[in-house]
Amino acid sequence: QRTVQLPLREYVDYTADLPGFEALAAGGGVEHRDRAPFYLNGWRAFSDGEVPSAASLRAACPQPYFTAAIDHNDEILAEMGRLVFGAGEAKPGAVSADAWAETTGHGLQKIFMSPAGAITRLHYDCHDAHAWLGQAHGRKLFVCYPPSDTPYLGRLDGEPETAQAAVDPLEEEMATLRRTPEYSSARPHAF
Numbered sequence: 001q002r003t004v005q006l007p008l009r010e011y012v013d014y015t016a017d018l019p020g021f022e023a024l025a026a027g028g029g030v031e032h033r034d035r036a037p038f039y040l041n042g043w044r045a046f047s048d049g050e051v052p053s054a055a056s057l058r059a060a061c062p063q064p065y066f067t068a069a070i071d072h073n074d075e076i077l078a079e080m081g082r083l084v085f086g087a088g089e090a091k092p093g094a095v096s097a098d099a100w101a102e103t104t105g106h107g108l109q110k111i112f113m114s115p116a117g118a119i120t121r122l123h124y125d126c127h128d129a130h131a132w133l134g135q136a137h138g139r140k141l142f143v144c145y146p147p148s149d150t151p152y153l154g155r156l157d158g159e160p161e162t163a164q165a166a167v168d169p170l171e172e173e174m175a176t177l178r179r180t181p182e183y184s185s186a187r188p189h190a191f
Helices: 008-016 031-035 054-060 073-085 097-108 147-152 173-179 181-185
Strands: 040-043 111-113 123-125 162-165
Touching: 008 040, 073 097, 147 181, 173 181
Parallel strands: none
Antiparallel strands: 040 111, 123 162
């Protein structure tokens, strides 16, 4: 797994020049994973500090109606802001609790996108983060494991924001078992 930082325009050009997944995987088997394209990971497109037109993006892409029942980030951030910055009006030139909560909340909303054939390493997000998927085109394979299977997935050290696994659910099972024998107790669910 490699990380590359580049401007969005360069990423769009990069993906436009890629072949479709069928051409990418023409070799058959799983060999195509070595040539899997990069995916755009964690773009803070709704954060004013990152994107000049973030306010118009937020207006054009509101959160789905169902998130109000399950996403309590706004309430949590508002309370944190009151605890850190104090309640009431901010002094001139100082950050208000409400402004901090709103800005921080926008920074937590990220976009991940990819061309055909992109692969994300098996992982779970930090702090039991939740997400929703909006897919514009194509198909996506999810391979999930119950939390109780965590000890069988060969956690890798070093990633501060997510817990990455050494296990590759798309790899031939015998290769995975040679590297991570405890994987034999895992129970994958694909959909």
